[in-house]
Amino acid sequence: MKTNTESLMAQSDRRLLSGREYRGASRIDGPLVYMRNTHPVGFGELVEVVTPDGARRSGQVLDTSDEVVVVQVFEGTDSLTLPGTGMRFMGEPLTLPVSEQMLGRVMNGLGKSRDGSGTIHGFAERDVNGVPINPTAREYPRDFIQTGISVIDGMTTLIQGQKLPIFSGNGLDHNQLAAQIARQAKVRGSEGDFCIVFAAMGVKHDVARFFTNSFEESGVLDNVALFLSLADDPSIERTITPKTALTLAEHLAFDKGKQVLVIMTDMTNYCESLREIGTMRGEIPSRKGYPGYLYSNLAEIYERSGKITGKSGSITQLPILSMPNDDISHPVPDLTGYITEGQIVFERGMQARGIYPPINCLPSLSRLMKDGIGEGMTREDHPHLANQLFASYSHVKDVQNLASVIGEEELTTLDQQYLEFGNFFEKRFVNQGFDEDRSIEQTLDLGWDALGKLPSEELQRLSDEEIAEHYGR
Amino acid sequence: MKERIIGRVKRVNGPVLIVKDITNAMMMEMVRIGEQQLVGEVVKLYDGLATVQVYEDATGICPGDNVYGSGMSLSVELAPGLIGTIYDGIQRPLEKLMEASGAFISRGLSYDAVDHGKQWEFTPVVEAGTIVYAGMVIATVEETSRVQHRIIIPPQYQEATLSEIVPAGSYTVDEVIATLVLPDGKQQKITMVQKWPIRIPRPVASRLALKQPLVTGLRVIDTLFPLAKGGTVAIPGGFGTGKTMTQHSIAQWCDADIIVYIGCGERGNEMTDVLREFPLLVDPRTGQSLMERTILIANTSNMPVSAREASIYTGITMAEYYRDQGYHVAIMADSTSRWAEALRELSGRMEEMPAEEGFPAYLPTRIAQFYERAGFMRNLSGSDGSVSIIGAVSPPGGDFSEPVTQHTKRFVRCFWGLDRQLASSRHYPAISWLDSYSEYLGDVTQWWNDHSDGSWYENRLRIMDLLQKEVRLQQIVKLVGPDALPDTQNFILEVCSLFKTAFLQQNAFDEVDRFCSVEKQVKMLAVILAYYEKGMEAINKGVPMVKIRRLRAVQEMARMRLTVKGDELDKIDKIQLRLERSIDQIGGIYEN
Numbered sequence A: 001m002k003t004n005t006e007s008l009m010a011q012s013d014r015r016l017l018s019g020r021e022y023r024g025a026s027r028i029d030g031p032l033v034y035m036r037n038t039h040p041v042g043f044g045e046l047v048e049v050v051t052p053d054g055a056r057r058s059g060q061v062l063d064t065s066d067e068v069v070v071v072q073v074f075e076g077t078d079s080l081t082l083p084g085t086g087m088r089f090m091g092e093p094l095t096l097p098v099s100e101q102m103l104g105r106v107m108n109g110l111g112k113s114r115d116g117s118g119t120i121h122g123f124a125e126r127d128v129n130g131v132p133i134n135p136t137a138r139e140y141p142r143d144f145i146q147t148g149i150s151v152i153d154g155m156t157t158l159i160q161g162q163k164l165p166i167f168s169g170n171g172l173d174h175n176q177l178a179a180q181i182a183r184q185a186k187v188r189g190s191e192g193d194f195c196i197v198f199a200a201m202g203v204k205h206d207v208a209r210f211f212t213n214s215f216e217e218s219g220v221l222d223n224v225a226l227f228l229s230l231a232d233d234p235s236i237e238r239t240i241t242p243k244t245a246l247t248l249a250e251h252l253a254f255d256k257g258k259q260v261l262v263i264m265t266d267m268t269n270y271c272e273s274l275r276e277i278g279t280m281r282g283e284i285p286s287r288k289g290y291p292g293y294l295y296s297n298l299a300e301i302y303e304r305s306g307k308i309t310g311k312s313g314s315i316t317q318l319p320i321l322s323m324p325n326d327d328i329s330h331p332v333p334d335l336t337g338y339i340t341e342g343q344i345v346f347e348r349g350m351q352a353r354g355i356y357p358p359i360n361c362l363p364s365l366s367r368l369m370k371d372g373i374g375e376g377m378t379r380e381d382h383p384h385l386a387n388q389l390f391a392s393y394s395h396v397k398d399v400q401n402l403a404s405v406i407g408e409e410e411l412t413t414l415d416q417q418y419l420e421f422g423n424f425f426e427k428r429f430v431n432q433g434f435d436e437d438r439s440i441e442q443t444l445d446l447g448w449d450a451l452g453k454l455p456s457e458e459l460q461r462l463s464d465e466e467i468a469e470h471y472g473r
Numbered sequence B: 001m002k003e004r005i006i007g008r009v010k011r012v013n014g015p016v017l018i019v020k021d022i023t024n025a026m027m028m029e030m031v032r033i034g035e036q037q038l039v040g041e042v043v044k045l046y047d048g049l050a051t052v053q054v055y056e057d058a059t060g061i062c063p064g065d066n067v068y069g070s071g072m073s074l075s076v077e078l079a080p081g082l083i084g085t086i087y088d089g090i091q092r093p094l095e096k097l098m099e100a101s102g103a104f105i106s107r108g109l110s111y112d113a114v115d116h117g118k119q120w121e122f123t124p125v126v127e128a129g130t131i132v133y134a135g136m137v138i139a140t141v142e143e144t145s146r147v148q149h150r151i152i153i154p155p156q157y158q159e160a161t162l163s164e165i166v167p168a169g170s171y172t173v174d175e176v177i178a179t180l181v182l183p184d185g186k187q188q189k190i191t192m193v194q195k196w197p198i199r200i201p202r203p204v205a206s207r208l209a210l211k212q213p214l215v216t217g218l219r220v221i222d223t224l225f226p227l228a229k230g231g232t233v234a235i236p237g238g239f240g241t242g243k244t245m246t247q248h249s250i251a252q253w254c255d256a257d258i259i260v261y262i263g264c265g266e267r268g269n270e271m272t273d274v275l276r277e278f279p280l281l282v283d284p285r286t287g288q289s290l291m292e293r294t295i296l297i298a299n300t301s302n303m304p305v306s307a308r309e310a311s312i313y314t315g316i317t318m319a320e321y322y323r324d325q326g327y328h329v330a331i332m333a334d335s336t337s338r339w340a341e342a343l344r345e346l347s348g349r350m351e352e353m354p355a356e357e358g359f360p361a362y363l364p365t366r367i368a369q370f371y372e373r374a375g376f377m378r379n380l381s382g383s384d385g386s387v388s389i390i391g392a393v394s395p396p397g398g399d400f401s402e403p404v405t406q407h408t409k410r411f412v413r414c415f416w417g418l419d420r421q422l423a424s425s426r427h428y429p430a431i432s433w434l435d436s437y438s439e440y441l442g443d444v445t446q447w448w449n450d451h452s453d454g455s456w457y458e459n460r461l462r463i464m465d466l467l468q469k470e471v472r473l474q475q476i477v478k479l480v481g482p483d484a485l486p487d488t489q490n491f492i493l494e495v496c497s498l499f500k501t502a503f504l505q506q507n508a509f510d511e512v513d514r515f516c517s518v519e520k521q522v523k524m525l526a527v528i529l530a531y532y533e534k535g536m537e538a539i540n541k542g543v544p545m546v547k548i549r550r551l552r553a554v555q556e557m558a559r560m561r562l563t564v565k566g567d568e569l570d571k572i573d574k575i576q577l578r579l580e581r582s583i584d585q586i587g588g589i590y591e592n
């Protein structure tokens, strides 16, 4: 193999030059700083930005050419000046030093301490942007997580290693639900080494406090790493927060063998920050001004979950996002739904009727449920029962529509039975307390109680044997 | 591959590079970038500059880095050993990448697509001295227990004399197995490997008319909206409506000889699922493992975007290669929208003028070119083979008026529209019987007549007619309630509702239901139509509808898809008999 001396020299030059400080930016635009006359800088390199008063911030190269390097500064460009801004290009990609000691700590979106209890020591350096998992190395997730919440366990079962987002709206109880899941989630029959990584993007201080309190009350705070980039922190920091959080999660799951639950809220804020940068760079937008690469970008986050053959840990993601205007076809929920392994959809009307959690199970889905339920995992009647509940409940919706036109009295007896079933299903099966932790057996039995409101001929998704065993008991 | 420097990096904008000081780069040339040797492709040449698309994560690429030319277009390797393998978008075997770099994919790796050390049992089928021509089969190799690989003369050699061919025995794909004497007298040595540029369709002798259906085992497809072998179909649907499940089911049960499954920008676990499940599944027709006929390509959503754009072509080129050997190949692309979005992203980074919704103006051309590579062909060798394309489309917000769905619709002849409402009420497959269509009905009727009792076309029309009537009746019911309709009309609603649960719905997770033979489909439809005929007669005699729908035989009909196994179809005849008898019985009571 013939080597090219010139290029080798360029490489070693670059290594020597990395770390050298340049002063004087040519342009500052939102979170972006443009710098000319540098040595050749690699795409995606880590940048240390030095503010006029000598403080240090982190950045990353977004675009690089002979003439100019474009750097996004994660902690924002407040108080930077053109002549006073310094930059050191580190010659390596953005990495995060990670360790188990991050559990129990509160950090900012870049993994730096924000709890006042000193610097955070990391040992292993991991690429913050992550590296794709080889599909042949994945292990298909199939372990049922009992959340103790009937509508989830029964209808949209959560599986260890799944990415299952909550599609919510402003003012709905998604935080309560996420906290309840974090508190109650367990894989039955295994005492897994369990921990939580929590990432907050652009949420208010009281939301962060709500979660901290809730973790504290349930005594798990020592097992939680919090990455907070709150509403009054620079918006650009949100674009790195979920990645930082997942970098730690990967270390805990795949180096340390832990079962990691990652809660990320609110993904809509993350996407808005991306949109800001895209617009700033004059990129051609796709829907609603969001960048065309939003799908790939979100996928790089959501796909960092799952299980790997030969490793005992897992990453389960529970992203929370608010649907602007409660619109599920908005690009953020839409693209999310195309990537994640299902979705849990909140409905405002249900919350108004006093139902908690206000989950409408019809648009909700757990794609990994099929392999995690049934005999030996939950109970053998579970698959057909869930199917039947879906089918019957969807008929309830039709009957309700009809009833609103012709009046309930005009309905056939059968349709009235459906209404009664629907009522029971929402008020008794779906509805439960913040602290109510139901076993899967309780959940399934409640499902059968609901079906008891319907004549047995209507239960075509269930086998005769299942009906004989469970119906009307 | 560091011999030929074609230029130096000038600018890096994600997966798109501008390269300067261009010497002798070729359009579409495959290149390697920098010391890491990342794979790329030249997509534009202008003013001493080139635009290069990088097929791997571009992190670390630096202005000034060398770009090395390969002298070759981005090509795939075609040889025994493709089947049963999982590749990334540029045909690197993922298992090998895993051996080299563990669970996470490193960059700059390169591997042969097939194992060059493996010995294959080679059997020549022609003798030295034969005049051979492009596409002609000169030998066979048992690639898997199911697929006989036919070694063909590469298309670039129009005609030649086979001066030597090795005797039967074990050879690796690198060994010379034949020598050609070309018309100009030059000698050309041949191995079992061919290279073919992915963006160029492999040549055929001619296109033939489509006549056979691609039997999928899915009732709503085979009976209502059939696809022909060599045909094209789009499956659009919002997330969670069943695109992937439908594609998986077809990949599992359809009667193609070879399956090429492209996971294009979708979930990692779905590919894992295929990898885990296919080897365990048994083909109902041959009794062999389904992996023995399947090639997988995975460019999951978190893998590099430009390789996503290439993955579609990588897949179709392999499909064409097996077609050239005389096979029927079905190719599934899940999802073509991700491919179109990759085009959009790359085009945006190249700062091209966008047309609709940011997509480049050449989007429709590219879509057309892709679907045109399907067809039922007379191969160069004289054999027949086909490539059928089944493309999933993921419209943003589930709205079919967006550009990718709309343009795709122009170039496919079959459309299986997935319906969000059906999916949320767990009516699977959620293929809408109102929005979907197939332009292959006429093409495949003869086949159906030859392979069943000749009732298909007629019965299909009858049930479609009932479904149309149902829509109008439902509108009335929504206004005034079902009681306002006479029983004769309510019975239409009843039959349609039964048809939906008993026939259209098909549970992909049920051992019995997931595959339905043509014979079973014909019988199931017949018994449902018999129910309609008989029931209507009885109602006209005054029998109340409730009496009929409560019959035991009707309950049995509702579950026959789950209870009647493929080899006990006479059970459906018995249900029909019982049904007719019991309706006659009640009818008898009311007659007097």
Ligand SMILES: Nc1ncnc2c1ncn2[C@@H]1O[C@H](COP(=O)(O)OP(=O)(O)O)[C@@H](O)[C@H]1O
Pocket: A365, A366, A367, A368, A370, B237, B238, B239, B240, B241, B242, B243, B244, B245, B246, B428, B429, B430, B506, B507, B508, B509
């Ligand atoms: N034929 C089917 N039988 C049973 N379940 C199905 C079927 N089709 C779809 N589903 C259910 O719908 C879910 C989503 O289907 P999928 O094909 O992944 O949707 P898409 O690819 O359109 O997002 C699956 O996880 C499965 O639970």
Ligand SMILES: [Mg+2]
Pocket: B243, B244, B245, B266, B334
């Ligand atoms: Mg899919």
